[in-house]
Amino acid sequence: NAGVTQTPKFQVLKTGQSMTLQCAQDMNHEYMSWYRQDPGMGLRLIHYSVGAGITDQGEVPNGYNVSRSTTEDFPLRLLSAAPSQTSVYFCASTPWGGGQETQYFGPGTRLLVL
C-alpha cells in the first residue's frame, strides 16, 4: 500500500491564480480530511469528507473547495490564491471516522503564494 499520497510536493503561485492539490489513498478509508499548518502552529481543519459524495466544512474553509467523487480521491481547490494561503497542506484519511481511529497523514504540500 502506498498509503496517503499528495501532489505536488511544492508549489509557487501568484496571487489570484487557482490550483488543485491532489490527495489519494489506497486503504479504502471512508473518512478524509484536509488540514493546513502555518509555521510554528498546529493543524487547522479546512474540509472533510465522511464518504464519497459527502463533504463538510472545517474550521477554516474560506477560499477552498473540495469534492469527493470516489473513495480514493479528495482534491482541494484553491479558487483564487492569496498570500494568506501560504502554508503546508496535509491530507489525512481514517478508516471510518467513528472515533477510536488513527488518522494517516500524507507527506504534505508546501504552498507559497506571492
Added chain:
Amino acid sequence: QQPVQSPQAVILREGEDAVINCSSSKALYSVHWYRQKHGEAPVFLMILLKGGEQKGHEKISASFNEKKQQSSLYLTASQLSYSGTYFCGTEKAAGNKLTFGGGTRVLVKP
C-alpha cells in the same frame, strides 16, 4: 474550540522525563496524540477514550482525566528520537472532527 497544550516547549537531556498537558474547556470523547518531526507529516502515537485509561507506546505513555477534561503525555527516560513537536487532537463525540492543539516542541539533547 482548540485545546490548550502546555508547555509550549521543553528541552531535555537524554534520559530525563517530561510531561505534556492538553486541556479542553469542553467535554471530550477522546484525545489523540501525534508527533511531528521537522519537515515531516504527523505520526500517530495513541488514542485515549473517556474513562481515564492510560496507554503506552514504547516509553511514552498517556492518561486522560475525564473530570478535568485533560490529557497528559509522559515521556520517560527520553531518547534523542523523541525530539519533535507533539500535538494533541480532541474529539467531542465519536466520529466528530478532530481539533488540534498548538503543539509542544520537545528537544532532547545528548
